[in-house]
Amino acid sequence: MRDWFLIFIYSVPIIGAAVTMGRRARALYSFGEWFRRLFPDDRFYRRTREWQGLLKEWFQRHSLARYVNVPNLNLSAGKLEYALGHMRDYTIGLYMLGCAVYETTLMVFGYDTLYDGVHFTSVFYHSVFAMLSLFTYRRHILTGLQMGEFLRNNPDVHPQEFFDHYYRRLGPEAVPVPKKATQTVDPHDVSFLSGRPARQGIRFLLRGLYDTAIITRTAYRAMNMIGYEYGRE
Numbered sequence: 001m002r003d004w005f006l007i008f009i010y011s012v013p014i015i016g017a018a019v020t021m022g023r024r025a026r027a028l029y030s031f032g033e034w035f036r037r038l039f040p041d042d043r044f045y046r047r048t049r050e051w052q053g054l055l056k057e058w059f060q061r062h063s064l065a066r067y068v069n070v071p072n073l074n075l076s077a078g079k080l081e082y083a084l085g086h087m088r089d090y091t092i093g094l095y096m097l098g099c100a101v102y103e104t105t106l107m108v109f110g111y112d113t114l115y116d117g118v119h120f121t122s123v124f125y126h127s128v129f130a131m132l133s134l135f136t137y138r139r140h141i142l143t144g145l146q147m148g149e150f151l152r153n154n155p156d157v158h159p160q161e162f163f164d165h166y167y168r169r170l171g172p173e174a175v176p177v178p179k180k181a182t183q184t185v186d187p188h189d190v191s192f193l194s195g196r197p198a199r200q201g202i203r204f205l206l207r208g209l210y211d212t213a214i215i216t217r218t219a220y221r222a223m224n225m226i227g228y229e230y231g232r233e
Contacts, residue, residue, distance in 0.1 A: 012081040078167030093133025099126040144218035158183035
């Protein structure tokens with residue numbers, strides 16, 4: 001399997017994992033900052049705060065938001081993850097997990113390959129992508145349940161807003177899902193007269209089937225995990 005292909009289909013999980021690790025590191029650093037304030041001030045601590053201020057100023061001057069539209073970029077990345085993630089984790093992810101388990105078993109029980117550097121590299125390679133698949137699989141489940149709750153509380157939400165929230169949540173930024181919808185549709189007052197010719201094609205059919213399968217799986221999972229009445233709603 002080509003390395004560039006794996007990097008492409010795992011690009012959003014890789015960036016998302018890096019963003020999550022950065023948030024966890026900042027949270028841990030903020031806790032350390034609070035803990036450090038309990039002790040008397042000293043020269044090293046003052047110098048550390050000076051470096052922190054300079055680093056914060058540099059990031060503000062060279063922020064990514066100054067060069068690209070981060071919300072639109074996160075939305076596009078979420079669309080890519082939505083299109084590829086579900087099938088990737090059930091195919092390539094399972095393959096990577098199987099290879100990682102098989103090669104780890106060889107390293108444990110195959111004493112002649114225990115110290116083989118090439119073999120260890122292969123185990124590490126497959127294990128990284130297997131862990132990414134497990135990470136994204138759990139993330140897709142939680143996102144689906146959150147969107148199910150959003151849809152249950154907003155049954156008249158406009159489909160475009162629903163899927164935009166879905167994409168933003170799957171993006172590297174993992175934008176939280178709001179509680180209330182801002183665009184709604186009255187199913188008793190819907191007109192398909194737009195003044196433009198109807199668009200037809202296999203692409204629209206496949207996308208509709210894919211979206212319907214995702215929402216159906218979310219409802220089925222909610223029924224199994226939370227309850228029948230909840231899943232039915």
